[in-house]
Amino acid sequence: MSKKLTLLAVSIASVIGLGATNTAYAAVSADDLAKAIAKQEAEIASLKEQLQQLAQQQSLQHDSQKQIEVAQHEQQVAVKEVTETVTASQDRLSKFSFKSYGSANYTSDEYFDNVQDTSPERRSRFDLERIVTEFGYQFTDEWSMEVEIEYEHGGTGAALEYDGFDEFGEFESEIEAGGEVVVEKAEIRYRPSEAFGVKFGNIHLPIGLTSTLHKPNQYLTVLRHKSEAAMIPAVWNENGIGVYGEISDFHYQAQIVSGLNSEYFRTYDWVASGHQTRFEHVNADDLAFAGRIDYGNFKTGSAIGVSYYYGNTSGNRNKSNKLNVDGTLSIVTAAAAFVEGPWVLRGQYMYGTLSDSDAITLANKTTPGLQPGNFAQLGSKSQSFFVEAGFKLDDYLDIPMTVFANIDYSNPLMEVESGTATKRYENTWSSIGVNYFPIPEIVIKAEGGLQQVAVASIPDTNFFALGVGYQFSL
Numbered sequence: 001m002s003k004k005l006t007l008l009a010v011s012i013a014s015v016i017g018l019g020a021t022n023t024a025y026a027a028v029s030a031d032d033l034a035k036a037i038a039k040q041e042a043e044i045a046s047l048k049e050q051l052q053q054l055a056q057q058q059s060l061q062h063d064s065q066k067q068i069e070v071a072q073h074e075q076q077v078a079v080k081e082v083t084e085t086v087t088a089s090q091d092r093l094s095k096f097s098f099k100s101y102g103s104a105n106y107t108s109d110e111y112f113d114n115v116q117d118t119s120p121e122r123r124s125r126f127d128l129e130r131i132v133t134e135f136g137y138q139f140t141d142e143w144s145m146e147v148e149i150e151y152e153h154g155g156t157g158a159a160l161e162y163d164g165f166d167e168f169g170e171f172e173s174e175i176e177a178g179g180e181v182v183v184e185k186a187e188i189r190y191r192p193s194e195a196f197g198v199k200f201g202n203i204h205l206p207i208g209l210t211s212t213l214h215k216p217n218q219y220l221t222v223l224r225h226k227s228e229a230a231m232i233p234a235v236w237n238e239n240g241i242g243v244y245g246e247i248s249d250f251h252y253q254a255q256i257v258s259g260l261n262s263e264y265f266r267t268y269d270w271v272a273s274g275h276q277t278r279f280e281h282v283n284a285d286d287l288a289f290a291g292r293i294d295y296g297n298f299k300t301g302s303a304i305g306v307s308y309y310y311g312n313t314s315g316n317r318n319k320s321n322k323l324n325v326d327g328t329l330s331i332v333t334a335a336a337a338f339v340e341g342p343w344v345l346r347g348q349y350m351y352g353t354l355s356d357s358d359a360i361t362l363a364n365k366t367t368p369g370l371q372p373g374n375f376a377q378l379g380s381k382s383q384s385f386f387v388e389a390g391f392k393l394d395d396y397l398d399i400p401m402t403v404f405a406n407i408d409y410s411n412p413l414m415e416v417e418s419g420t421a422t423k424r425y426e427n428t429w430s431s432i433g434v435n436y437f438p439i440p441e442i443v444i445k446a447e448g449g450l451q452q453v454a455v456a457s458i459p460d461t462n463f464f465a466l467g468v469g470y471q472f473s474l
Contacts, residue, residue, distance in 0.1 A: 097136035101215045101471035103129045105222055110451075110461035115424055120461050128154035129223075129467075132184070142192050148185035182277070184237050193245070200241040206253045206292035207309050209335050209348050211235055213298060216469020217437075220344070220388050220404040222447045223465065226429055227384035230268070230410035231350055232331065233275040239282055242290075251294045251305075259286040262313040262327045262360045263367065268425050270382045270412035271329055271354065274313060286315035288329075298346075301339045308332050314356070322363040325356035344390035344402065352382045358417040380417045384410035390435070400437040406430070406449075426454035431463075441472045 105127050110120035129152070136146040185204060191197030204211050208228045213219050214235050224234060240257030260274035261283060276282045288311025296303030313327040314320075335348040354360070357378040364376065390404035408429040413421040431449025438444065445467040452460050 095138040097134075097138075097474065099134040099136075099471070099473040100132060101469065102131035103216045103467055103469035105129050105465060105467040107222075107463065107465045109463040112458075118457050118459070120459065134185075143188070143190055145188045146185060147183065150180075150182045150184045152180040152182065184235060191245075195247050196243065196245045198241065198243055202237055202239050203242055203255065203257070205236040205238060205255065205257060205290045205309070207236055207290055207307050207331060208232055208333060208350065209298065209346070213346075215471050216445075216467070217435075217443045217471055218299070220390050220402065220435055220445075221406050221408075221431065221433065222445045222467035225348075225386045225388075225408055226427070227386045227408040227410040228348075228350065229272065230412055230425075230427070231270045231272060231352060231382050231384050233272050236275070238288075238290075239284070240287070249295055249297075251292075251297065253290075253292045255290045257288055257290055258282050258284045259288040259311040259316055260313045260329065261316040261318070262323070263317045263319070263364060265313075265354075265360060265364070265378055267376050267378065268412060270352070270379055271313070276316065279318075283316035283318070285320075286312040288312075296337075298335070298337050302337055304334075304336045306332070306334050313354075314360070317363075319367055322367050323356075323359060325359045327357075327360050328355040329353070342392040342395060344392070344404070345388075347385065347387040349385040350383065354378065354380055354382070377413055377416055377419070377421065379411075379413040379415060379421065381415040382412045383414045384408075384412075400440075402435040403432070404435065405432045406447075411454075423454040424458070428452045428454075429463075441470055443469050445469070 106124070107127070108122065108124040110122050112118070112120055131151045132148060133151075134146060134148045136144065138144045183202060185202055187199045187201040187203045189197055189199040206212070210219075210224050210228045214224065219225065228234065238255075238257035238259075240255055242253055242255030242257075244253045245251075258276065260271055261276050262271075262274055264273040264275075264278070265271050266273045288309060290307070290309045292305060292307035294303050294305030296305075298305065309329070309331040311329055313329050314323045314325060317323060329352065331350065331352040333348055333350045336346070338345040357380040361376055361378045386406065386408045388404055388406040390402045393399055393401045393403065406429075409427070411426040413423075413425050415421060429449055429451050431447050433445060433447030433449075436444045446465070447467075448462070448464045450460055450462050
């Protein structure tokens with residue numbers, strides 16, 4: 001019995017167990033399927049999320065790329081602007097020019113204490129003669145400007161100057177004596193062609209070779225030619241307008257400029273002191289004409305040329321009621337240069353006339369505060385000349401050196417309107433010397449010579465000078 005129950009229980013359990021197993025099999029498949037579905041859904045969701053992230057990343061990359069492209073564009077624009085600015089600056093700089101020249105000297109001369117003295121005294125001096133700066137700018141192909149500023153004697157200020165040749169010798173208080181800063185040129189030029197140009201402002205007058213050859217390497221003597229300084233302003237500049245040009249080998253200039261002031265004409269330098277540099281304003285009631293024509297080029301080689309100056313001088317006096325005559329001044333020069341191979345030959349003759357010189361002398365005597373004093377004579381005629389000859393040793397001694405000889409002569413009292421002209425101011429300077437160029441831009445000079453005065457009682461004197469000069473351009 002008990003075996004039958006056991007067998008029945010086993011059968012029932014088997015049935016029951018078998019049914020449970022099938023049921024379990026069915027339940028597991030559905031769960032797995034659900035799980036698989038869930039897993040797939042999760043994976044799909046993950047993929048979607050990844051896609052969103054990828055899309056976001058792509059969007060960010062796109063934005064970054066755009067930012068990079070914008071930055072690159074801005075950088076290119078900035079580079080272009082900088083390049084254009086640099087190019088414009090370089091272009092402006094290429095239109096700017098700068099030049100400079102200067103000289104310093106040591107001189108040892110025998111001086112006379114005053115015009116009556118016949119016993120010379122030797123004096124030695126150092127002088128930072130001048131430093132000159134020249135600024136230029138080329139606005140266009142036709143328009144340009146140039147400004148030249150000269151610093152003389154190393155500074156500025158007022159000082160006392162002893163002038164032994166002004167009557168009995170006297171001290172003068174001169175602003176420029178302690179040094180001077182002068183605008184020697186400030187001109188604007190319009191030059192549409194080589195044959196024709198116009199310049200105006202403060203311009204150089206083409207009277208005398210010193211106005212053309214005023215740099216240390218352009219003349220052989222240590223100091224500029226004394227013969228010119230005894231008649232006219234050195235490197236003469238005035239306010240005015242002029243035309244100029246080159247036609248073949250001819251160079252011409254014609255100018256209308258402010259005239260001189262006869263109040264400051266002196267015995268020993270004729271009309272040179274009439275240059276109106278003492279006052280802030282230049283009187284222009286009397287204008288003057290200055291002209292020149294050259295064949296060849298004095299600056300670069302051989303040439304011949306003539307110049308002419310004409311103008312009244314009384315209208316520019318500050319006390320115009322002291323004189324009612326014109327005081328007409330005329331000056332003519334003839335010059336020549338031969339520069340060929342080792343030879344350098346130059347010369348100039350200058351002749352001038354001054355009308356009403358007695359009336360000017362009388363007016364100057366009776367004008368309080370003026371110099372010269374009561375015994376001054378003014379020449380109605382004046383003359384001067386110089387001749388210099390140089391020989392370059394470069395080809396023979398392999399030394400960049402030129403030896404030279406020079407003669408300067410001046411007589412600002414060649415004739416007077418009345419009375420007898422004193423010979424005290426008739427001078428001849430004869431010298432020999434050497435120019436040495438250690439480099440082309442620098443010249444070292446030495447000169448020794450003899451000064452002779454056309455008065456029998458005045459002994460000849462000798463002088464010696466050393467100088468160094470430079471010039472360059474950018």
